[in-house]
Amino acid sequence: MTEASDLEPKPEPGHRYPELSEAKSLTAIREAAAHCQACDLWKNATQTVFGEGRRDAKVMFVGEQPGDKEDLAGKPFVGPAGQLLDEALAAAGIDRATVYVTNAVKHFKWRPAGKRRLHEKPNRSEIAACKLWLEAEIRLLRPQVVVCLGATAAQALISPTFRVTKERGKLIPSALAPHLIATVHPSSILRAPDDEARTEEMRLFVADLKKVAGVIRRLE
Numbered sequence: 001m002t003e004a005s006d007l008e009p010k011p012e013p014g015h016r017y018p019e020l021s022e023a024k025s026l027t028a029i030r031e032a033a034a035h036c037q038a039c040d041l042w043k044n045a046t047q048t049v050f051g052e053g054r055r056d057a058k059v060m061f062v063g064e065q066p067g068d069k070e071d072l073a074g075k076p077f078v079g080p081a082g083q084l085l086d087e088a089l090a091a092a093g094i095d096r097a098t099v100y101v102t103n104a105v106k107h108f109k110w111r112p113a114g115k116r117r118l119h120e121k122p123n124r125s126e127i128a129a130c131k132l133w134l135e136a137e138i139r140l141l142r143p144q145v146v147v148c149l150g151a152t153a154a155q156a157l158i159s160p161t162f163r164v165t166k167e168r169g170k171l172i173p174s175a176l177a178p179h180l181i182a183t184v185h186p187s188s189i190l191r192a193p194d195d196e197a198r199t200e201e202m203r204l205f206v207a208d209l210k211k212v213a214g215v216i217r218r219l220e
């Protein structure tokens with residue numbers, strides 16, 4: 001559904017960060033992103049959660065946005081979804097210490113529910129406003145494989161109409177990287193209705209990640 005904020009004219013985000021196209025280091029980009037106000041999400045977030053991992057990583061995983069734990073820690077995928085991702089990576093034979101992990105949106109979007117902060121999905125204009133950081137990360141890291149975790153990342157990097165449920169696990173031609181693949185977001189597995197569904201969803205997720213592991217092996 002189109003949200004009112006999607007319809008508001010927004011300044012081109014890149015105009016606020018002209019130095020980005022020249023930036024030669026991830027540290028420079030990370031420092032610039034720490035002050036990002038390209039959309040309003042910074043107002044309620046603790047901090048920008050920039051990507052993390054090896055500078056020479058062959059694989060970049062792109063999630064949706066930091067959650068509650070990530071917002072507080074300032075690191076991506078350190079909460080429950082991150083633990084599930086770690087488990088699935090290990091089962092697929094991928095060492096998290098060798099990859100780079102980031103998000104399509106770098107501030108936590110949430111609404112209050114009593115004392116809790118409940119995750120809210122970023123809208124199209126927030127995803128678009130944040131894309132300059134993701135593109136800068138890709139430009140500097142030049143990963144061989146980009147893995148979109150869930151619809152938000154896939155819609156940011158592949159197409160707004162991309163359907164992860166239909167196209168998961170397929171290699172998709174892209175100018176961004178030699179190999180691009182989309183799979184589900186680990187949070188969707190945490191939300192499975194029962195143990196049986198969770199086990200099956202995890203099996204499918206690991207199968208997708210094994211395809212990524214296969215691509216990495218062929219590169220070595």
Ligand code: URA
Pocket residue numbers: 063064065066067070075076077078079081082103187
């Ligand atoms: N979900 C995401 O998409 N990213 C994180 O960093 C944590 C949870």
